[in-house]
Amino acid sequence: MKLTDLIGSLASGAFVGCFIGLLVAVLISFQYRPQNISFSGVDMVNLFFGSIVAGWAFSLSGMIYEREDLALPLQVIFQMFIGLGTLFLIAVYLKWMPVDMGIGPVITWIIIACVFAAVFWCGFYIYDYLLARDINKKITEK
Numbered sequence: 020m021k022l023t024d025l026i027g028s029l030a031s032g033a034f035v036g037c038f039i040g041l042l043v044a045v046l047i048s049f050q051y052r053p054q055n056i057s058f059s060g061v062d063m064v065n066l067f068f069g070s071i072v073a074g075w076a077f078s079l080s081g082m083i084y085e086r087e088d089l090a091l092p093l094q095v096i097f098q099m100f101i102g103l104g105t106l107f108l109i110a111v112y113l114k115w116m117p118v119d120m121g122i123g124p125v126i127t128w129i130i131i132a133c134v135f136a137a138v139f140w141c142g143f144y145i146y147d148y149l150l151a152r153d154i155n156k157k158i159t160e161k
Contacts, residue, residue, distance in 0.1 A: 020082065020085075028078045028079060028081070028082065029075055029078065029079070031074075031078055032071075032074035032075045032076075032077060032078025032079065033071045033074050033075065034074070035074050035077070035078070035139070036070040036071050036072070036073050036074020036075070036077070037067065037070045037071060037074065039070065039073075039074070039135060039139070040066050040067070040069065040070030040073075041066070041070075043135075044058065044066060065113045069109045069110075069113050069115070072105065072109055073102070073105055073106045073109055076101055076102045076104075076105035076106065077098065077101075077102035077105075077106075077136070079101075080097060080098040080101035080102050081098050081143075083097045083098055084098075095140070098140075099136060099140075102136060103132060103133065103136060106132060106136075107129070107132075110128070110132075115128075116128050116129075
């Protein structure tokens with residue numbers, strides 16, 4: 020692993036983490052009507068740094084895909100365990116997860132987080148698959 024790969028992974032993890040964090044904040048504000056909700060400065064700072072750390076967890080654990088000796092399902096389980104585990108710890112610490120409202124909202128939060136993770140994982144998988152297909156096509160043409 021080169022230093023440039025690590026820096027690229029950290030940068031993309033931070034960008035994707037911030038995008039997802041802001042997307043969730045916007046979706047929450049639309050759910051309750053934007054004029055009825057406000058986020059404090061502390062909320063925004065917590066969203067920013069929490070999203071970056073969660074993005075780093077997903078992107079750095081994604082380096083497991085460089086290990087060709089592990090089956091894809093094991094790689095996915097590893098990445099999701101690290102990424103979602105870190106996200107859940109951040110969510111409890113920053114009070115993003117409604118643990119004081121009972122088990123129902125917590126389960127709903129976990130399901131939504133898993134759906135977001137699965138959707139973004141599939142998006143990156145399809146992107147990488149198509150990129151590899153195009154590269155292989157160019158190699159066989161030469």
